[in-house]
Amino acid sequence: MDKRYQVFISSTFVDLVDERREVMQALLELDCMPAGMELFPAGNEDQWTLIKGVIEQSDYYLVIIGGRYGSMTEEGISYTEKEYDYAVELGIPVMGFVIADPEKVEVGKTDKNEAARQKLDEFRAKVQTRMTKDWKNAEDLGSKVTRGLIHLIKNNPRPGWVRGDRAMTPETRAEIAELEAKIAKLEKQELEATTSPATQLDDNFAHGEEQVELTVIHTGRQSFRSYEEEGSLEYSWDEIFEVLGPFMLDEASEPVLRATLESHILRDILAEDSNWDKNWEYDKVTVSDKSWGSIIVQLRALRLITNGTKKRTVSDRAVYWKLTQAGDDYLVSLRAVPSAVKTVA
Structure with a gap:
């Protein structure tokens, strides 16, 4: 050469x-x-x-x-x-x-x-x-x-x-072809691991009516002064999934999902029988990062959700989640209303 x-x-x-x-x-x-x-x-x-x-x-x-x-x-x-x-x-x-x-x-x-x-x-x-x-x-x-x-x-x-145009020897070409084949195989395995539908809930992890404690921060204003109180609320895993599941029938970003859960919690805080302060204006609830992380990990462990796969713009850096087949089936069992009419044979 x-x-x-x-x-x-x-x-x-x-x-x-x-x-x-x-x-x-x-x-x-x-x-x-x-x-x-x-x-x-x-x-x-x-x-x-x-x-x-x-x-x-x-x-x-x-x-x-x-x-x-x-x-x-x-x-x-x-x-x-x-x-x-x-x-x-x-x-x-x-x-x-x-x-x-x-x-x-x-x-x-x-x-x-x-x-x-x-x-x-x-x-x-x-x-x-x-x-x-x-x-x-x-x-x-x-x-x-x-x-x-x-x-x-x-x-x-x-x-x-x-x-x-002369740098590629037959040996180099063969080596590159072999490496490309290995990369393609690994990419295929990774894609199958992330996109293969989970068809059954993994009941080795807490689910259903079992409770989880969420740490939240409630903020608001009164007479031009800002107030803040921190506490915790308990929810069942079914209630959390009922709130978030419908938004993941297609795909939903993590900020949207988190805001949805926080709105649900705020309504509970403002309910008449809650022990939280209800005299503030412009109320807002923030779920702690630790609690939110626990929710995502648990739903993944239960095989109810997986990462979104749709292509996004480069500027969209949000994490997206969608239901697995197991998640879709479980949501239907929770939210779908059975018919009151029975067919007589």
Whole structure:
């Protein structure tokens, strides 16, 4: 499979324009993709973040050292050295190209202060602890890069880049097909688990006339003052299901179901024989989250309800519930009125 490798070129820039041009030409002739500062797009993105991203995507890293150390970062090292250190840290194969005779570099292409020259000497020594080649001029550098990179690629295989239409080997296609089959099987099992109708109530759990205690908060206003009282009421599971069941004959959202139950409880609170305060205005009842959660869990455990399956808009984040076949049958037994007329045979 034909691969192309991305090669990061690191160096100072102004003093090595011709040399970088020769290196880029050499890389293109090897069908490699050069990456360097002259190819970076202009933008407001943090410079080092951009450089790191390009280095991370590169297969090989070349550093060219001439007569200048280069502009320095806040850490006090040049961008060239910082790039080099990052490539080494990532384990990217690196190769250095060091000027053969630093003393013969033109004056305009060397550092003017002693501190920068000292840092350049230290950086050159660091690079030379790994694979390096000397170069004399731009043309010589280009030929050295060609030979050196061929050797680097041969001894340090890298993933490289492949055209999308050639990336799929028969083995890869077979593996993907196998994974797709497994995913389809799992999706089918999940769909069957969530949509298969429960045909019989599970009477291992509390139901019918057995009672459940619900914690509620009753709020209201009187003479422009807000009031609140908290308490509990007991309901049978049948009464709760009779209230909620009809709304789930199709599908109903959880907020609608909860509001329906709270309206039912409010009517009980305002009844004459209740012990709750009935002198407020704008009364409202809120079922506690714990109590509401217990209701949903219990109805699911009884196999009376299941999750809704209709497609909704992306903005609709509500949970929907619907009756199972068992739930539908049980609701009919609770709510349907039998005929008073008996057919005589």
